[in-house]
Amino acid sequence: MTRRAVIAGTGSALPRTCVTNEELTRRVDTTDEWIQERTGIKMRHIAEDDELTSTLAIDASRHALEAAAMDAADIDLIILATATPDQTFPATATKVQAALGNYGCTAFDVAAVCSGFLYAMQVADSMIRAGSATNALVIGAETFSRILDWDDRTTCVLFGDGAGALVLSAKDDAEAGEGILACQMHADGRHHDLLYVDGGPSTTRTVGKLRMKGREVFRHAVVNLAEVMHETLEQAGVSVADIDWVIPHQANARILDATARKLGLDPGKVVVTVDRHANTSAASVPLALDTAIRDGRIQRGDLLVLEAMGGGFTWGACIARY
Incomplete structure (x- = not known):
């Protein structure tokens, strides 16, 4: 079972x-x-x-x-x-x-x-x-x-x-190819200074503000996201051609486009909500997922890839059959 x-x-x-x-x-x-x-x-x-x-x-x-x-x-x-x-x-x-x-x-x-x-x-x-x-x-x-x-x-x-x-x-009686099939997560703390908040209880005792070096983050994001998606697809035993929808972290439309190109993925299979919601950090993937389910794009049985990269750096991907 x-x-x-x-x-x-x-x-x-x-x-x-x-x-x-x-x-x-x-x-x-x-x-x-x-x-x-x-x-x-x-x-x-x-x-x-x-x-x-x-x-x-x-x-x-x-x-x-x-x-x-x-x-x-x-x-x-x-x-x-x-x-x-x-x-x-x-x-x-x-x-x-x-x-x-x-x-x-x-x-x-x-x-x-x-x-x-x-x-x-x-x-x-x-x-x-x-x-x-x-x-x-x-x-x-x-x-x-x-x-x-x-x-x-x-x-x-x-x-x-x-x-x-x-x-x-x-x-308990899940069939092959049903539910969450694979997840891969990574982190690399060497890049802390590229995206961080300059405050916190243990350092400055103030909340702090977000600081980012956008160009460097962009470069890492495209490479890391493409690599972790390939890694997760391999773990799940599926190919890029099998994907129905990619639900990415909604950071920047250019990152979404560049990642799709690097994977050889049809841009029409990428759920994009960054135009309406901007970057909502940890909320962006589930917010985009819910949007695409409720507007009818994502249907039961579709194979989904969820992916994101954020400060830390942290990044990862999950593959699930909806």
Whole structure:
């Protein structure tokens, strides 16, 4: 008997306020043309004071539970990927747990920045395969607007806020090629200074702001993402031609295009939401996944590749049959 984690339902949530590039030019020395040409971004959602990483995560989780036709009480594992928790501690996952009315299940945060959701997926998949969890709520949620330097036009235009979630459920009689088939994760801490936040409780005792050397990050992203996708395809025993959809981290349209070219992948198979959501870090992959499921592009039985790279550097990919 083969026990696998299958995707039972997905959900997402966005802050109320949507800020277009044109609106951003009133605050930042930039232009709509400059942003679109370099990133493909047209707008992003920015959290208001009453919208937190936890509140976005809670909303996305409720939508995912509804899609899975489950109650919160059915969940025995909650993993929240975020680089912008509500507080240093406790884990924001425990706030989500309490708000959903699920008391006593395992709940914790994962910090791997933009790759965080994939790290969380692999942990949940491993726990389900091992029999220590049956139904897992895996969430990516961020309020990156809280850590942006709004005087740095090269970075503040790139990011937005949001959340995405999915329910993974154990299937004990899973057929070959069903559910999560393969996951590969990597990290290389030598590149810390290319993408980081210049603060934290153990160093400056302040929250800090995001700092990035965009050109160097771009170069590493294209190479690392193409390599880890090939690695994961090989592990799963499938080819590029077998892929129905790639759901990538939505960092930059140019990275998405370059990665597709390097893989020899049809760009029409790449789910792109960066134009609407910008870079939402750990939320971007589940947010894009939910968007493509709800608009009908992704259908049951489709073979999906999820991939991301973020600060650290961390990067990874997962292959799943939806």
